[in-house]
Amino acid sequence: MNKFITFEGVEGSGKSTQVKLLGEYLTGKNIPVLLTQEPSGTPIGRKIGDILFNRGHQAMCPETELFLFCAARAQHVREVVWPALKEGKYVLCDRFSDATFAYQAAGRGLDLDFIRTINNYCAERLKPDLTLLFDLPVETGLQRAGRRDAELKDPSVADRFEKEKLDFHNRVRQGYLSLCATEPGRFRVIDAARTVDMIAQDTRRHVMEFINRQS
Numbered sequence: 001m002n003k004f005i006t007f008e009g010v011e012g013s014g015k016s017t018q019v020k021l022l023g024e025y026l027t028g029k030n031i032p033v034l035l036t037q038e039p040s041g042t043p044i045g046r047k048i049g050d051i052l053f054n055r056g057h058q059a060m061c062p063e064t065e066l067f068l069f070c071a072a073r074a075q076h077v078r079e080v081v082w083p084a085l086k087e088g089k090y091v092l093c094d095r096f097s098d099a100t101f102a103y104q105a106a107g108r109g110l111d112l113d114f115i116r117t118i119n120n121y122c123a124e125r126l127k128p129d130l131t132l133l134f135d136l137p138v139e140t141g142l143q144r145a146g147r148r149d150a151e152l153k154d155p156s157v158a159d160r161f162e163k164e165k166l167d168f169h170n171r172v173r174q175g176y177l178s179l180c181a182t183e184p185g186r187f188r189v190i191d192a193a194r195t196v197d198m199i200a201q202d203t204r205r206h207v208m209e210f211i212n213r214q215s
């Protein structure tokens with residue numbers, strides 16, 4: 001099938017912005033797409049997300065966090081991703097398994113092999129065919145996310161992850177880059193510290209090269 005494309009990167013790196021722009025671009029070319037996200041790509045996942053992101057939940061242990069993300073993924077893969085892939089759509093997914101490897105292994109320090117085992121079970125061994133990694137200094141991403149949250153005029157919107165220390169975010173960033181190094185064929189690293197347009201151009205180029213290679 002080879003139509004499963006994931007968007008990854010630290011907080012505020014521009015994933016959601018670029019998923020939307022690429023979705024519009026592909027739709028304009030009459031390429032069937034489905035845009036989705038984790039953990040909130042299903043109604044059940046949104047409820048799980050409310051628990052995960054609630055900044056009052058400071059006591060949440062990393063193991064709970066891991067299983068909640070995986071529970072949301074199990075639901076999302078079966079309810080949304082597989083059906084769309086079976087209909088022949090390209091699925092553009094805002095965060096997927098690599099986020100769990102980067103955040104819960106590199107960020108929280110849980111065992112990567114164990115996470116891979118659990119994740120394989122939840123994701124039914126579904127792996128992205130192409131992964132775009134939006135890479136930038138974590139401070140820049142957090143500033144962008146902070147501005148976005150302020151614009152939403154709800155001071156409580158900054159989530160539990162955005163409130164983590166810089167060290168945590170830097171470990172996540174390095175975790176993503178290590179994943180890239182082990183699977184360079186699947187990843188494309190995009191310099192996300194530039195303008196939205198420049199990033200969108202790179203995103204399109206990588207995705208169109210990927211699509212054209214298959215046809």
Ligand SMILES: Nc1ncnc2c1ncn2[C@@H]1O[C@H](COP(=O)(O)OP(=O)(O)OP(=O)(O)O)[C@@H](O)[C@H]1O
Pocket residue numbers: 009010011012013014015016017018144145147148192193194195196197199
């Ligand atoms: N290249 C860019 N330059 C400046 N601002 C940007 C850029 N890309 C996105 N933004 C803005 O930064 C904020 C964060 O972008 P976005 O929500 O797309 O990031 P994200 O990676 O999805 O964040 P999160 O990890 O919180 O889901 C938004 O307000 C968005 O409009």
Ligand SMILES: [Mg+2]
Pocket residue numbers: 015016017094
């Ligand atoms: Mg987002």
